[in-house]
Amino acid sequence: MRRGSTPSVDLIIPGIDLTGATIHVAIAQGSALLVKSGADVTAVYDSEEDATTLTVPYGQADTLSFTPGTAQVQVRWVFSDGRADGTNVKTVTITPVLEDGVIEYA
DSSP states (O other): TTEEEEEEEOOOOOTOOOTTTTTEEEETTTTEEEEEEEGEEEEETTTTTTTEEEEEOHHHHHHHOOOSSSEEEEEEEEEEESOOOEEEEEEEEBBSSSSSOOOOOO
């Protein structure tokens, strides 16, 4: 993930249908923690692949809250019946930009 960018990140969670679950996608780096949930996370289940694809959009301010280096990502969920689980923590790379700050379309 590049700092200052606006990526839409797709995360594939195999072996489970997460549509209808409450989902939290967390990225952590040092003391910075960014959690996306609710309307910010779209879940689509593919029965042929037996996997859920989560799409999570990030804004410039989101990605600028991290410094270049590595960060950790984890997805957690809970169903209406109280069953809860999550993924293992994965490492992602945060890449730098030369000009810091949010840029506006002119």
